[in-house]
Every structure is written in structure tokens, then in C-alpha cells.
Amino acid sequence: MSSTRRAETFPASTPAAAQIFTTVLSHGPLTRLEVARRAGLSPAAVTKAVRPLIEAGYLVEEADEPARPALGRPANQVRVDGGRALFIGVKATGDEIIGVLTDLCCRIHVARHTPLPDREPKAVLASVAELVGELLGEAGDLGVPVLGLGIAVSGDVDRGAGVVRYSPFLEWRDVPLAELAATTTGLPVAVDNDVRALTVAEQWFGAGVGLSDFAVVTVGAGIGCGLVVHGRVVAGAHGVAGEIGHVTVDPAGPPCHCGNRGCVEAIAGDAAIVRRIRETTGLEVAGTAEAVALAHQGNAGAREAYARAGDAIGRGIATVANLLGPERVIISGEGLAAHDPFAEQIRDAFAAAAFGSADRCDVQTRPLPFEEWARGAAATAIQSFIRADDQR
Amino acid sequence: MSSTRRAETFPASTPAAAQIFTTVLSHGPLTRLEVARRAGLSPAAVTKAVRPLIEAGYLVEEADEPARPALGRPANQVRVDGGRALFIGVKATGDEIIGVLTDLCCRIHVARHTPLPDREPKAVLASVAELVGELLGEAGDLGVPVLGLGIAVSGDVDRGAGVVRYSPFLEWRDVPLAELAATTTGLPVAVDNDVRALTVAEQWFGAGVGLSDFAVVTVGAGIGCGLVVHGRVVAGAHGVAGEIGHVTVDPAGPPCHCGNRGCVEAIAGDAAIVRRIRETTGLEVAGTAEAVALAHQGNAGAREAYARAGDAIGRGIATVANLLGPERVIISGEGLAAHDPFAEQIRDAFAAAAFGSADRCDVQTRPLPFEEWARGAAATAIQSFIRADDQR
DNA sequence: TTCTTTTATTGACGGCGGAAAATAATGGCC
DNA sequence: GGCCATTATTTTCCGCCGTCAATAAAAGAA
Numbered sequence: 001m002s003s004t005r006r007a008e009t010f011p012a013s014t015p016a017a018a019q020i021f022t023t024v025l026s027h028g029p030l031t032r033l034e035v036a037r038r039a040g041l042s043p044a045a046v047t048k049a050v051r052p053l054i055e056a057g058y059l060v061e062e063a064d065e066p067a068r069p070a071l072g073r074p075a076n077q078v079r080v081d082g083g084r085a086l087f088i089g090v091k092a093t094g095d096e097i098i099g100v101l102t103d104l105c106c107r108i109h110v111a112r113h114t115p116l117p118d119r120e121p122k123a124v125l126a127s128v129a130e131l132v133g134e135l136l137g138e139a140g141d142l143g144v145p146v147l148g149l150g151i152a153v154s155g156d157v158d159r160g161a162g163v164v165r166y167s168p169f170l171e172w173r174d175v176p177l178a179e180l181a182a183t184t185t186g187l188p189v190a191v192d193n194d195v196r197a198l199t200v201a202e203q204w205f206g207a208g209v210g211l212s213d214f215a216v217v218t219v220g221a222g223i224g225c226g227l228v229v230h231g232r233v234v235a236g237a238h239g240v241a242g243e244i245g246h247v248t249v250d251p252a253g254p255p256c257h258c259g260n261r262g263c264v265e266a267i268a269g270d271a272a273i274v275r276r277i278r279e280t281t282g283l284e285v286a287g288t289a290e291a292v293a294l295a296h297q298g299n300a301g302a303r304e305a306y307a308r309a310g311d312a313i314g315r316g317i318a319t320v321a322n323l324l325g326p327e328r329v330i331i332s333g334e335g336l337a338a339h340d341p342f343a344e345q346i347r348d349a350f351a352a353a354a355f356g357s358a359d360r361c362d363v364q365t366r367p368l369p370f371e372e373w374a375r376g377a378a379a380t381a382i383q384s385f386i387r388a389d390d391q392r
Numbered sequence: 393m394s395s396t397r398r399a400e401t402f403p404a405s406t407p408a409a410a411q412i413f414t415t416v417l418s419h420g421p422l423t424r425l426e427v428a429r430r431a432g433l434s435p436a437a438v439t440k441a442v443r444p445l446i447e448a449g450y451l452v453e454e455a456d457e458p459a460r461p462a463l464g465r466p467a468n469q470v471r472v473d474g475g476r477a478l479f480i481g482v483k484a485t486g487d488e489i490i491g492v493l494t495d496l497c498c499r500i501h502v503a504r505h506t507p508l509p510d511r512e513p514k515a516v517l518a519s520v521a522e523l524v525g526e527l528l529g530e531a532g533d534l535g536v537p538v539l540g541l542g543i544a545v546s547g548d549v550d551r552g553a554g555v556v557r558y559s560p561f562l563e564w565r566d567v568p569l570a571e572l573a574a575t576t577t578g579l580p581v582a583v584d585n586d587v588r589a590l591t592v593a594e595q596w597f598g599a600g601v602g603l604s605d606f607a608v609v610t611v612g613a614g615i616g617c618g619l620v621v622h623g624r625v626v627a628g629a630h631g632v633a634g635e636i637g638h639v640t641v642d643p644a645g646p647p648c649h650c651g652n653r654g655c656v657e658a659i660a661g662d663a664a665i666v667r668r669i670r671e672t673t674g675l676e677v678a679g680t681a682e683a684v685a686l687a688h689q690g691n692a693g694a695r696e697a698y699a700r701a702g703d704a705i706g707r708g709i710a711t712v713a714n715l716l717g718p719e720r721v722i723i724s725g726e727g728l729a730a731h732d733p734f735a736e737q738i739r740d741a742f743a744a745a746a747f748g749s750a751d752r753c754d755v756q757t758r759p760l761p762f763e764e765w766a767r768g769a770a771a772t773a774i775q776s777f778i779r780a781d782d783q784r
Numbered sequence: 785t786t787c788t789t790t791t792a793t794t795g796a797c798g799g800c801g802g803a804a805a806a807t808a809a810t811g812g813c814c
Numbered sequence: 815g816g817c818c819a820t821t822a823t824t825t826t827c828c829g830c831c832g833t834c835a836a837t838a839a840a841a842g843a844a
Contacts, residue, residue: 013800014800014801016800031822031823032822032823032824033821033822033823041801041802042801042802042803044801044804044823044824045802046823047823047824047825048800048801048824071810071811071812071819071820071821072809072810072811072819072821073808073809073810073820073821073822074809074821074822075821075822075823076822156748211629212629213628213629214629227716229621229622229626230621230622230624230626232622234621234622234716234717235717237603237604237605237718237719237752237753238717238719240717240748241715241716241717243714243715243748244714244715246747247711247714247715248641248707248710248711248745249640249643250642250643251641251642252642252644258747259744260744260745315640315643318640319639319640319711319715320715322635322638322639323617323634323635323639323711323715324619324628324633324715325626325627325628325629325631325632326628326629327629327630352651352652353640353652355632355635355638355650356548356635360629360630360632361629405830405831406831406832408831408832423791424791424793425790425791425792433832433833434832434834435791435792436793436794436832436833436834437831437833438792439792439793439794440793440832463788463790463841464788464789464790464791464840464841464842465789465790465792465838465840465841466791466840466841467791468792
């Protein structure tokens, strides 16, 4: 199939050129002058950097110029041609693989998911290859080349080496996933931790655009956190960071699988909430869906459990805000959109526990559809293709 | 006095040159080849950058070459000439001003402190000017020029603007301290938060040398924290960061002046420890010195209070480690050196509460003599003089 | 002495980004 | 319509920085 097709490379030789491209990518259509101001470069430098990018088709001149000035020569806006290239993002959980086909602007064109019968690296790799094959087929129909594959896995991932150091859900240790996937798919592969991947997506295409310091908190089975400091996603000295789930909220709280008590996750994780409702109401709650339904019906025990969870998350976020002073915290989770009381509780607890930063830190809540995880993986693939490791 | 003396400027025009200098500054004498490797530059670039620095007297060729290779031309090591320039660092607390005269390598030559009669900006400025005047006199005796003044203040400080936004201890709001001190002393002035200043000193001259991710935790009247992420000191989006003192350790704990309960500072701050000992033993403990003495004598109540405090600090540090994955945490405080059980308790609590990072995060304890705060201020002055904002 | 080995320096080269000037594209004004 | 003011973009030229390749330097070994 792919045979000896040479991997296409991005024509941005210098860091400045990459920065110019990412500026346009994140901040929509911009005139060259606006790009120059944002990137802190001279207009001439922008002109020179933009030309090869237009010639290669990654940037295009915007056809209509809506924002023309009252006076003077009208500006020509430039934007990224999303249709120029496609990327595939894959998120592997313990029992499912989610894959999306996105364009260069990280807009999802196709989403697929398949169950995962076996967690062995080989079996997972085979499933990933199959899913990628299907998505490549879709891409072939569109006649647009796929330039990269991103894979997101929860756990301890060495992004630079493309190795999954340790993934509890998959029960993997030191799996050189990037290399393996590259040989089976023939695509350039980027591998990263799932929450960090999601954070990259927010940084470049979401609510973190233009911010140099923000946090993404994911609420679901586990509680995760991606941090952006100084315009770069924090990976920690050893690849582990953002473990907000195991921040202690109440030393007398319920035991956590990590060995401590009262971790955020032990109070606000899906399983913890279900367990709490069972304990306080005596009802046989099967799962999260039922717990949410109970809370919506006004069941006191369920509401209390969610209030407790919201409180724990709010405290956890306040801890992040106190330590890092982010400009914004983006809370995202499956249940959040449908479940406002939860979010409100988070806000209240945050406001109470945040020391000096509460009024200066914007807390946003946004839903997290399951494809969003895979989109994050695609974002890392795009980032890796552009080869721009830091940006504002 | 100083009249129209032009401020001396550092002859490192490019970021690369500044990086080369800071590499030599932090990593002691190095051969040009070693510098090139560390800085990721060609040997030729190092040669060219080093020459003007030697001509200006900031670098010198090391006289004796101890590390000569078995074979080949012996290497010429280069080091920073500390005696080339002096800097003054000043730390202002609520009731005292501490000043040090350091050389370019941030070694303390003279330390002075004077009580602070009044907290009004004008009065503080006058005291600072007097102290600086004395230290300038000492510098004049040495015949070495003083090239900068750094002032460290606790609270919310905008380093870039040189403005103290809000300092609770001094009861200041929006005081343009850098500008004021520059006009009264005639020196270039850098102003920063005290804990961040201390962190810069550790990063360049202390236990953080060579690390891109570490934390400094100060234990005393308050509990502070300076963070280095991606090789840069974290200031947060709004100038507030590192508020580890108000991380909640126990929601049912004692009330804190910040309005919450069970903050680290409300358990492990000096005042909290003294109060705890009073409550549990009924003894009239006057201050920290007495509390420490009681603990050393084996008084059960005092030991319990310190154990509690150590536990709280350890948990707070674990939170930092879980979130940021630093390579090292440097705990520094006045009482620490004399007070090992405290430190041990911190370690234990950290090891228990740190999720996955405990075994990979090095926890160091080091004493914090009172001049160390002022030395941090001098470090920011040096950094500001070199004009290198980030480094590894 | 001469060769080998390692370090440091030199000089040519290329590329990038900035400054300034030129060019382009409009609307307004006479 | 011609001219001018205004703003955007491009061109041209220039300086500077860092790399490359070659060379010098400073030993010990043969």
C-alpha cells in the first residue's frame, strides 16, 4: 500500500516560521501585520516566512476580506488550509479504542471506535492498525494525504522517546509504541499521555488559545489534569505530572487505590460517587448513568454524593490555582454538560479555597465528548508534524 | 555621589552569549568544549562569545588546569571572575531590613541588618537607602563597582514592572519600588517576590543548578514555595504562584487567616506550632525558640506539634510533586538544620502521600540563614544584569 | 623528531531577521 | 478623473550570528 512513500515534511525550517504558522493556526485568519505583531517579528519576516507555506499549500490567502480598514490598502488575511492535510488521532482505553480523522485545523471529519478484546500490546496494535486502516480509507476517498498519527494513552508516557513507560489500564510497561505503530501503519507517529494530548488540543484549538498559563481538568472515571506553564505543556522531570486525582482533599476521607485516603479521585471519581450513593442510600446503583439519573431526580443521597465530589474537585483546582496561578482552568468531563449542580459546586469550592487567585482565575466548564480524547491525540500528531514544541 | 555615572552594561548581546555565561556561572570552571556541549552550540561559537566576556573581565582563564586529559592538548578552563563586580541584595520584612553585598558569583561578602521603624514606603525606602549606602561604602573600600541592587519583598510583586502590587506584611499596594529605589540609590534595581528570589539563587548558585524542574519550600513564619518549570521560575499569569502555605491539608483543621481551615500554614507556620503547643500542654510558650527547645527536651506536646507540622508540610510537598513532577524539592527553613525529627517527619509524610513520584523526586533539606533571603535578592539583581531570563 | 590526539581558533559562508524604501491598493477630496 | 493620505505588503540591502572546515596549539608517545 504505502510502500516507499517518503513522509512529507513541513516547510518551516526556523523556529520563527513554525511560530508564525502556529499563530495563524490558533488565531484564525490574520493579516500579515497582525501575525507580525503577535509573533513579535517584523512584517518583512512574516512575508518571507508565509510565502513558502502558501506555496506548499499549508496557508491560503483568505478570499474575502471582511475586516477592511476605513482607510488605506485593504489587508489580505491568511489562514491555514485545513483541507491540505489529514491526521489520525487514536485514544486507547482499557476496553476500547477511539479513532478520529481530523484535518490540519484539528476539525473532526470521521470518528470510529471499536472494542478492545485484549490488552496485550500486540493485540492493541493490531486493533489500532485496523482502525487506522479504515480511517486511511476514508482519507483516500477524500483524496487528501494523512501526514501523521497520534496515539494517546493514560499513564506514564515518554513523549520524546515514544514509549509507554507504565499504563495501569493497559497493564503495559516500557512499550515502544511509536516505533511499533510506525512500522505497522507506515505513518509518522506521536505518542503522548492522554490528558496532555487533550491539553495540547485546548492550547492550540480550544479554550487555551492565546494563554501561556492554564490548566485542563478532566472529570470521569479518573480525575486528570494537564498543565500549561510558560506556554508549554508540563511533563515533569520524569514524565509524570498533573496527578490532581491523588491530591489529598480530606485525610480522613475514603481510601484510594493509591494507598492514601481522601484523594480527589477517591471522592469524585465515577466509582467513588457510585459507591457513596450505595452507602448512603442503600440503593443498588449499577453505574454512573444511573447515579446521574438519581441526582437529576432529586435523590438526596445522590445529590449529596455529587456535592461532595464537586467540593473535592473544586478544592483540587484551588490547589492548582494557588500553586501555579493559571489564567484559566478548563474543567471538562462527560457528565458535566448535563449536570449543572455539580459544576456549580465545583465553582463554589474553588472560590472558597483559592487563596488570592479566585477572582483572577477564570473557571470554564465544557463537555468532553468521547472523541475529544482522540482529537487530542490528533493534535499531538499535528504539533509533532509542525515540530514546534513551544508557542504562546 | 553617583552623579551621572553611566550604568555599566553586560557585553552579551545575544541570548546565546548570555546562556554561555550563565552556564559557566552555574557549572563552575569549564573548558570551552564542555560549555559548547552543555549549551548545545559549536565550539567556535563559544570561543567567539567568550572572548569579549574575557576582555570585559567577567570571565577569566583558570590558571591551573587540574582536569587535563591523558592525551592531546590540555584544556583551558574558563570561570566567572566573581571579583569583577559586586551586587547588593536587600530583603524587607515587616520589621527588619536585611542587606548583603555579594560578588558576581553571589558569594556574600558583607551582611547587615537594621530594624524597620515604620512600614510606610517612604520610611522603608530611606532605611533601604541607608543600608545600601553602607554597603556601597564597603564596596568602595574593595574598589569594585556595584552593578545592581535587588530587593525582595513578600507578597504579590510584578517583577517586570518593578512594582509591589500587594504586600500584606508591609501593608503596601502598588508601590513602584524599582523606580523609587533606582532614583534614591542611583543603581539599576530589580524587584521580586522573596521566595522567587530565593528560588533564583538556588537555580543559579544552589541545589537547583542544572535542573529544569524543581521546587523550593521555605518553612518559617509562613510557608512559601518557589517553582521552576521548564527551566524558568513560575510567576503565574497574575504574579501570584507557589502559595503552598494555603494548600488545604485537613479541611477539619485549625482556621487560617486566609479564611479557610487546615491550610499548611495554619498547621506548620511558626505561630500555629506555638499555639498548638500551648493548647495541648497548657504551657505559656513565648515563641518559636522556646517551642524548638521544648521539642528538643522531649516534651511530648511540642514533639506532637512538630510532628503534625512536618506531616502537613510533607503532604503539601507531595501535592507539588504530584502536580509538577519536579526532579528535586529543596526544603529550607531557619529551624531545619537544628531540628532533624521535623525533617524526617516531612520526608515520611511526603513518601506516603506522593503518588508515583516519591522515589523519583529527591527531597533535600538545607538551612536557611537569614542572609539567604537577601542573597536571593542579589541573585535577581545578577540575573537582571545579565539579562538572561531563562536557562537550564 | 615526528606522529597522534584532543582542544581552541580562524576565516569563509549561508541564512535569518531587521530597517528602510519602494510598491500596492484603496477612499476621499477637489 | 487626478491627486493625496493612509495603510498593507514586498523588496532590497545589510549586519550579525553561528556552523563548517581547515588550521593552529599543546601536549604525550613512538
